[in-house]
Amino acid sequence: MSNGQLQMLQTPTPEEGFDLAIRLAQKGVEVTQPSEEIRQMLRPVYSRNVDSLIATSQVIAIHFQTIAAANNYWRAWTPHYG
Amino acid sequence: MSNGQLQMLQTPTPEEGFDLAIRLAQKGVEVTQPSEEIRQMLRPVYSRNVDSLIATSQVIAIHFQTIAAANNYWRAWTPHYG
């Protein structure tokens, strides 16, 4: 995601897949509030609000689900489905 | 999605898939509040409300999940499932 552009969903490791999920969650916020200044202003408030923290974690979880599927769950081996 | 009509879920890149997810999330709001005027009126309020920003990001995430699946996750190669 150089220059904020989403290139691909495939990542070498689950850790990098989680990082991508975080960036997609942020990207979804930037769409509605494009001002970096205002987002920085809001940050101290919501980073100490438990419900906002959990809600953010949930958006990351949904994106991670997508990315994990895109990476075939980073399986070392492929199970045989029939 | 010319004229607001949703043509297909396939997009050339993940970035365009994300854009489509954003438009579907907005489309879901326009259904309930068709007035452009009222939506513009509500925008300054919710674009500074952290919980609304996160909730919007979540709806985008759900649509992106659908669109990513529709595009077979924009995989360059197809894994062999058996």
Add this chain to the structure above:
Amino acid sequence: MSNGQLQMLQTPTPEEGFDLAIRLAQKGVEVTQPSEEIRQMLRPVYSRNVDSLIATSQVIAIHFQTIAAANNYWRAWTPHYG
């Protein structure tokens, strides 16, 4: 969905699939509040409430996910999985 009865999940286009998702979201509300009169009374309130608008858009997104899968994502061609 003639007479409010859900006939099938297959639709010719994604646009019609989205329309069906909207109707399923409404159907889920009518279950709990069957009175058309009370629903009409509530409408002006929630159509100007940002959080209700986003929440409605989310329910539509979940149904659209189901319907898109039911339509094999309206793919013109079938990718080869193996």
Add this chain to the structure above:
Amino acid sequence: MSNGQLQMLQTPTPEEGFDLAIRLAQKGVEVTQPSEEIRQMLRPVYSRNVDSLIATSQVIAIHFQTIAAANNYWRAWTPHYG
């Protein structure tokens, strides 16, 4: 779901699948609040609360997603995946 027991997820039609989704959503509430009396007491309150109505519709949507998959989306024909 005779005697409140969930027998199977397969239903003849989407409409009956939606009905099952509604019953599963209610079953999930009864688990935490088993008293029919208290649930009846709460009903008039939440059936006029827009956010509760939308939240209920969302739980139904999640269950309907499961049931639709269980029924192979009630497809008349089977698409060929390769």
Add this chain to the structure above:
Amino acid sequence: MSNGQLQMLQTPTPEEGFDLAIRLAQKGVEVTQPSEEIRQMLRPVYSRNVDSLIATSQVIAIHFQTIAAANNYWRAWTPHYG
């Protein structure tokens, strides 16, 4: 799930799958609030709060989705996918 340990996701029937979903939802709460005493204290409050009841039903619905997939939807017969 003897001794609170999750053994497997496969269950003989959908009803038992739903029971497992309930236990997983509770397990997710116990993680954050391990004290049985405090949880018992909170119970009378949230079992009469409509929004908590619906939110709990939603967590059960998400776990049931996982468990239903794990059990191949308890299908008596296997559909032919190609």
Add this chain to the structure above:
Amino acid sequence: MSNGQLQMLQTPTPEEGFDLAIRLAQKGVEVTQPSEEIRQMLRPVYSRNVDSLIATSQVIAIHFQTIAAANNYWRAWTPHYG
């Protein structure tokens, strides 16, 4: 997940998969609030708040869904899909 790094989604048992889901949910919170000190400060508040407990359980449920799929639901045997 040694040193907080997510190594793989495969786990020997469902119980360990659930543990991983819990750690991913926490990881999603740490992203937004990296200070261990502040998180410890918030903990007593949200661990007695029913809605926060349910919301946390939901994030775990979403991650568990991903992990269960990654582990092919820890099936002892592989069903035959055609």
